[in-house]
Amino acid sequence: VVQSQSGTLTHCSSIKTCNKAAAVFTSIPVINLGDPESKSLMVKACEEYGLFKVVNHRVPMEFITRLESEALGFFNLPQSEKDRAGPPDPFGYGSKRIGTNGDVGWIEYLLLNANPQVLSLKTLTVFRQNPEIFRSAVNDYIQAVKTMAYEVLELIADGLKIEPRDALSKLLRDENSDSCFRLNHYPPCPESEALSLSGRNLVGFGEHTDPQIISVLRSNNTSGLQICLKDGTWVSVPSDETSFFINVGDALQVMTNGRLKSVRHRVLANTQKSRVSMIYFGGPPLSQKIVPLTSLMGKQEESLYNEFTWSEYKTSAYKSRLADYRLGLFEKT
Ligand code: GA4
Numbered sequence: 001v002v003q004s005q006s007g008t009l010t011h012c013s014s015i016k017t018c019n020k021a022a023a024v025f026t027s028i029p030v031i032n033l034g035d036p037e038s039k040s041l042m043v044k045a046c047e048e049y050g051l052f053k054v055v056n057h058r059v060p061m062e063f064i065t066r067l068e069s070e071a072l073g074f075f076n077l078p079q080s081e082k083d084r085a086g087p088p089d090p091f092g093y094g095s096k097r098i099g100t101n102g103d104v105g106w107i108e109y110l111l112l113n114a115n116p117q118v119l120s121l122k123t124l125t126v127f128r129q130n131p132e133i134f135r136s137a138v139n140d141y142i143q144a145v146k147t148m149a150y151e152v153l154e155l156i157a158d159g160l161k162i163e164p165r166d167a168l169s170k171l172l173r174d175e176n177s178d179s180c181f182r183l184n185h186y187p188p189c190p191e192s193e194a195l196s197l198s199g200r201n202l203v204g205f206g207e208h209t210d211p212q213i214i215s216v217l218r219s220n221n222t223s224g225l226q227i228c229l230k231d232g233t234w235v236s237v238p239s240d241e242t243s244f245f246i247n248v249g250d251a252l253q254v255m256t257n258g259r260l261k262s263v264r265h266r267v268l269a270n271t272q273k274s275r276v277s278m279i280y281f282g283g284p285p286l287s288q289k290i291v292p293l294t295s296l297m298g299k300q301e302e303s304l305y306n307e308f309t310w311s312e313y314k315t316s317a318y319k320s321r322l323a324d325y326r327l328g329l330f331e332k333t
Helices: 038-048 061-075 079-083 121-125 131-159 169-173 191-197 250-255 310-318 326-330
Strands: 030-032 051-055 092-098 103-113 180-186 201-208 214-219 225-228 234-236 244-248 265-268 275-282
Touching (some): 030 038, 038 131, 131 169, 131 214, 131 244, 180 201
Parallel strands (some): 030 051
Antiparallel strands (some): 103 180, 214 275, 225 234
């Protein structure tokens, strides 16, 4: 893995490429949070795709643009400065390496605890002139996005007739909720221009499912996100900087006994523009048992999964490679 002096990413032959141009996902479900039908539309989207787009989300645009510019300010620092905020073990700056088991991508990122009090000092030292500006940009954004995530989970619970309606959201509201936050920067990749001429694209973040309950993503106006449909084809999700994308994670798939699908997704590098994304990963407390919700199970219905705690799942996930099918270890045979 090579890193140039200027702090930009340079070519790295171990980063994967993929060669088929994906169709554009024009039929992506778009859900207006003010729509009385939103709960059933969300459930439908989570059953079919494991992903939907949220409009009328009430997260102030000002919080979004402020954090995006803080993030870019950080990613534009010299490499040596950024490295002082690394490695991401578990929180901090990372470049190209994803996780600890050999995965790489055309990406640099900051991984943060979604509990603002725990914003690691290591990360803040990089913002030594203005750590408070960064801290408040992160806090305001996370707070607003969490509020939306709780609402989404309550609507999903309503749509599935889960009782009480906070059965899912309370796991994220819990002060011990194990949630994290990630700022990603995918620099433009000129090499992939040549590669894409030969029909190949460089992978920014390799295919995977998210282990948590739900993920809330916002990106700038640069495409790159793709999801895998039930039939195995990949489609690219058109970027929309004013909306949020919500995806189902592994834990929610288990809690709904497989009804809602944890979607496989990936990000490809763009040849022209840099992509910035910010993602809140809502997870339960470490001690939480991850089992299908009783109010959702039919009379004779049995769990498709063996019982496990979030801590057990997380430990197992962090030992896996990005593309692994992590739920496989927990399925009943
Ligand atoms: C995918 C979702 C989140 O980005 C993340 C990722 C984590 C990491 O980047 O350290 C993991 C990946 C993610 C799943 C499998 C393991 C852990 C990298 C990896 C190879 C922060 C998370 O929670 O799981």
